[in-house]
Amino acid sequence: MEIKEKEETLQQQYLTFFLADEEYAISIERVKEIIEYTTVTKVPKVPEWIRGVINLRGNVVPVVDLTVRFGLEARQVSKTTCIVIVEVQQDSERTVMGVIADAVNQVIDFAPKDIEAPPVFGTRVRLDYLFGMGKLGKKFALILNINSVLSSAELLSVSTLQTATAETLVDEDNASVDQLEA
Secondary structure (H helix, E strand, O other): OHHHHHHHHHOEEEEEEEEOOEEEEEEOOOEEEEEEOOOOEOOOOOOOOEEEEEEEOOEEEEEEOHHHHOOOOOOOOOOOOEEEEEEEEEOOEEEEEEEEEOEEEEEEEEOHHHEEOOOOOOOOOOHHHEEEEEEEOOEEEEEEOHHHHOOHHHHHHHHHHHHHHHHHHHHHHHHHHHHHHO
16 A cells, blocks of 8 residues: 555656647646737847747747747647747756647656657657657656756757847847938
8 A cells, every 4th residue: 555655646747738740748836827829029130940039928838849949830820729838947047938839638647667768760850859758548648847848048049149249130120320420
């Protein structure tokens, strides 16, 4: 009896969702909320896998399209498309981001025995993006390491690119003014 109780405490809950007809999972501890797909404002000069930003109760939240991030074909928005709001650990800070899902499926408990190591072949996702594969009956859900998928280095490069672009535009405007005055 004691062993069974210990095993149950080791179980973790995961939110499963679909991307391009494949099922993925994220630890429920990282999920803050699920919202209906809304207007996403495009941001210039960011990687194509960053769809843009949304206004979430007065906060600017970047929205990532994981299908594009994983090299899959982007899907059209449908009535089941939603945005999963997740919290990502970046260095010592936590950042809130949105992840587009074709559809959310369920919250499921995985015990350690239900999670297999990721295969070295056959997935369309880089192995460092995966914690493992959770058994769902006869099939599996790919369990994402969301911190790795939404790594701080790539996100930092996006903000650096935005800053550099803004500075370039200011420098070009100043150069044009100088030329006119000369």
